[in-house]
Amino acid sequence: MAALLLLVVAVAIAIVPWGGGAVAVAVAREVPVEYLYPPFNLTYFHFLDTNGVFLLSRNATFSAAVYNAGVDPSSDDNQSRFFFSVLHSASRTPVWTATAGTTILQSIVLSLTAQGLALSDPDPAADYAWSTPRLRAPVAALRLLDTGELALLDAANATLWSSFDRPTDTLLPAQPLLAGVLLTSPVSDQDLNPGAYRLMLTDTDALLQWATNNGSSFLTYWALSTDPNSVQDSNAAVHSMTANSSGLYLLAANGRDTVFRLRFPSPDANGDPCLLKLDSSGRLRALRLSTTSPRATLPTVWAAPTGGCDLPLPCRSLGLCTPGTNGSSCSCPDAFSTYSTGGCAPADGSALPLLADTCAPPPNFNYMTLGEGIGYFANKFASPDTSGEELPACRNLCSANCSCLGFFYRNSSKSCFLLNYRIGSLFRGDSDAAVGFIKTLPPASRRQGGGKGSSLSFITIVFGIALPTVAAVLIGFVVYVMWVKSRQASNKKKKKKKQGGSRSWFKLPMLSSQQASYASEEQQGEEDDGDGDGDEVLIPGLPARFTYAELEEATEGFKSQIGSGGFGCVYRGELTDPERSAVVAVKRMNNLGSQGRREFLTEMAVIGNAHHVNLVKLRGFCAEGARQLLVYEYMNRGSLDQCLFRAAAAPLEWPERMGVCVGAARGLAYLHAGCTRKILHCDVKPENILLDDRGGVKIADFGLAKLMSPEQSGLFTTMRGTRGYLAPEWLTNAPITDKADVYSFGMVLLEIVRGRKNCRSGKGSGGEASSDSDGYFPAMALELHEQGQYEAVVDQRLEGRADVAQVERVVRVALCCLHEDAALRPAMTTVSAMLDGSMEAGVPRTELLDYLRLYGRGLVDVRSGLHAAGKGGSDFTSGGAGSSSWSPTSCVSAQQLSGPR
Structure with a gap:
C-alpha cells in the first residue's frame, strides 16, 4: 500500500486573479499526486491558493481542478463560471469536464465517496447536479494518469469508471474514440456545457454535424472521407479513431489496420503528441501538446473544415460568408438588409417567420430568392428531399411542412433540398450551387391579437373567399380538361419528336431568369434529341449547367484545341461570368450514338459525384439535344504523356515523378474504395493523368468508367481500354474487377520510371523521347529487379538524379501490380500506402512474371x-x-x- 500513499508537492502561486477582478494572495499548499481517497469534499473557494487544482498526475502533465472559465459575455449575471474539469497543466486547457448543467456555484460541493463522484447541493432536498453512474463495487481511490485519464478504482485497482469512456469535447493521444461515442462542442469558452456541434464516428466515416432542433435533427458539414488529405486504406468497418503526433486514423476492429488516415501538414521535430478538440464554433482542431511555454495557448497544427465559410454559422443565420485571402467576411444577400443587431432581414419589409408561424393559418407564404452563386454548407453532404420534380413541387413541399423555413432547388438534376428548423449561414462563390428561396410573411401576417381585425363579416367571407375559390376550381377544371385532350391528341401522332406543350413549367414570381432559361433548354433538348431515347434521365447531384452559347463564347468558337479523346476534342476556354470566372477545359463530344450517350451520362454521374484532390473536377456540363459537352477544371501542364515522353520537353525530375506516382495512386484508390459504389476507370494511362504547375496530379477521363455494386460480378460485355495497358483478363473472358486498373497502373509506373512507352520502336517517332532502343521494357525491368540493378532502370535523361531506394520501391510495386493472376495483385489502397512509404513495398513473385519475358x-x-x-x-x-x-x-x-x- 506504500505506492498508494498520498504524494504531495508544494505549489506556490504568488497572486492569482479570481472572479470579477478580485485578487487573493496564495500560500504554499500540498496537492495530492496521482491518487485521491474518499471521503473528500470541496467547493470552488477551497483551493484559491492552488488555482482550483486538487489532484495532479504523476509528472504534473494533467491536473483535476475546479476550473474558473471566466464570465460569459452573453450572460447578464456578470458572474464567473466554474466547472469540475481535467486540465492540461501547462496551458490550463480543459480536456474533460463534468457537464450537463453543472456550473458550480458557491453552494455546490464536489464529493468523492465510496459510491463515486458527485456534484451536489448541501441541501438534503436538492438533487444531484451530476454524478457518476451506479458502480459495481465501492470506490477505493480516484486516480489521475499522465495520459489525462481520470479513473475510479476499486480495492483491487480495477477501473470502475473512466473519463476516457465518456469524452466531452477532447480526444487525447492515448484515448480511442469508439464508433457510436460522440465528441460534443462546448457552448463557448466560458460555458463548457454541451453545445450545438458534435463529432460522430460511424462504421464508415467520421462526421462533423450541427444540431438544428434541440439535438433531434443534425446536418453534416464535414466528413473525413471527403477531406482532400485523407486516404482510404480498406473497406473494413470503422471501430475507433485515434490521433497522434503525425495524424488521425480510423481503425478497424483489430486496432491495427487503418480504414482512413489523414496526415497533419507539419510534423513536429520533437514528436510532441496532438490532441483533437471540437471548439465552440464547430471546428475540429489538432493542438500540439507542448510543455515548453507555460500558460501559452496550444498551437493548432490542423483544423477541419479548413475554410471559415464551410462552418454552419460563421456569419449568423442567413449571413453571407465570402472567403478571402485574409479570412472570410460577412454581409447579407442582395435582397436582404442588415438588422441593427447584425442579422439579415428581407429588404422589402417582409418578415421571416418564426417556427411557430409556419403552421399558423392562413399559410400565405411568399418566397424570396437568395440569388445565384450562393450556396448552403449542408447541401454538400445532404441527399435531396425529392428528385425529378419541378420547382413548384419543391415550393409546395416546403409550404406544407411546418418545420421548413426555405429550400434550395437545383434545376439541372431537379433536386429539392429543404431547410428545416433552423437556417445557418450562406456562402458566396459556389458555381455549382442550387438557387435558394427563403419563406417570408407580410408584416401583418404575424399572429395578431383580438379586436375588429380578428373577425370577418359574412359579406367578406362570401365575396372575399368563397367566390374566388369557386372560380379558381372551375378554371382549374377547364385547364385540366384542355390539357388532357391536348396530350391525347399528341400521343396519337406517334412521332419521334415530342410536342413542345407536352410538359408544363410553372414559374414563381421571383424565379430567376437563368432558372427559367434552363426550363426552356430542357424542352428544346427534348425536341432536338434524335438518338431514339426519349426517356428523360435524372441524375441527382449534377454540377452546374451551361448553355451551348456560353461555352461557344468561352472557347472563342472552339478555337484552341488542347487534346482529343475517343469521343471528342478538348478545348481551352475561359468563363467570363463574374460568379464563376475561371479557365476551364471544355470536352466537346462528337458523333455520339447510343453508346456515346451512355458514356456521356456515365462520365457526368461519376465525376460529378466523386470529389478528391487527385480527381479532376467536373465544373459543369451542357446538354442541348445532340450537343453534349463537359466542362472541367483546367490543368495547365497538360497530360503526363506530354511531360514524360516528348523529346523537346525537359525531363520530369525524380521528385516530380514520385509525386505523380503517389497522387495518381491515391486518386485510383479513392475510386475503388472511397466512393459509395466502386468505380473502375478502365482506361488508366499517362494520357489520363493531368498535371499543373503547382504540383497537382489528377486522374481524368472517366468516359470508360464502370459503376459497380459490391454484389456485382464485375463482368463486362465490351472490351475497354488502350493497348499497352490492358490486363490479361480482358482477353481470357475472366471477370473484370478493380484489379484490371491495378495492372494498368503498374504499366504506368514503369513508364514513369523509364520515361518512355513500355512497348514502342526505338525510332522515337512522333516527337517521343528516344533515349535508348530497348524492346519490351517490363521484361527488362523484371531482369534488372532480379539483379538488384535499379540505377539502370531509371530514365537516362535524369543522369543519376534519382533516389535509388525510391526507384526500388516503385519498381517492386509496379511488378506486384503486373501479376498475371489478378488475385495476386495488391489493392489500390495498398499500392498507395506502399508508394507513399506508410507501408513496406511488397516483393513480386518473379516466377509468376515469366510471361513478361515471353513478350520480350x-x-x-x-x-x-x-x-x-x-x-x-x-x-x-x-x-x-x-x-x-x-x-x-x-x-x-x-x-x-x-x-x-
Missing part, C-alpha cells in the same frame, strides 16, 4: 489468333509458339480491341 522475346499464344506485331507496331516480331495463357496485348492494335477511339 516476341513469343505469342497461337490459340488467341492475335500477333505480337499488331497494326500499332511493336518492338519485337512474332515467331514461334508461346506458352503464355494470353497474347501480348501490350502491342495489339487499338482497332482490334475496341474499335475507333
